[in-house]
Amino acid sequence: xxxxxxxxxxxxxxxxxxxxxxxxxxxxxxxxxxxxxxxxxxxxxxxxxxxxxxxxxxxxxxxxxxxxxxxxxxxxxxxxxxxxxxxxxxxxxxxxxxxxxxxxxxxxxxxxxxxxxxxxxxx
Numbered sequence: 001x002x003x004x005x006x007x008x009x010x011x012x013x014x015x016x017x018x019x020x021x022x023x024x025x026x027x028x029x030x031x032x033x034x035x036x037x038x039x040x041x042x043x044x045x046x047x048x049x050x051x052x053x054x055x056x057x058x059x060x061x062x063x064x065x066x067x068x069x070x071x072x073x074x075x076x077x078x079x080x081x082x083x084x085x086x087x088x089x090x091x092x093x094x095x096x097x098x099x100x101x102x103x104x105x106x107x108x109x110x111x112x113x114x115x116x117x118x119x120x121x122x123x
Contacts, residue, residue, distance in 0.1 A: 005071065007044030009053070012067040014042040016060045018095045019102075030059040 002010075017027055017038075024042075028035040031052065040046035041056075048056070050064075057064050101109060 002044035003047070005068075006047050008071050009048055009067045010042045010044040012069070013038070013048070013056060013060075015095065016062060016066065017042075018092075019099055020060055021099060022060065027056065027059055031055040 017024070024035040024038040028038045032055075033052075037046065041048050041052075048067075053064055053067060057066065101112070104112060
């Protein structure tokens, strides 16, 4: 059975890879391993060594600490009385939305954010 930390790190690798629109094959090529190894990391089946995690972080433009963020967080909590799915970043639709959001120019993105905030306040 995979360790909780290994599963969390693997999920964060997958989330970041999705967010930047990178395939397992591309990430594997960038760090010099087979894509099957990336699959094993992402499921938590195999542990990621410190040096490999460093290489993965560099390939995807994040610090190693990114992969541990939220490890002790209360996933599934309900801030401000609103429902937030327990693992929002596991939802493909949510990840596609985030990726699309960051593809929008910054000034337009801010206006879209304000619109979404107003719409959610009305709901």
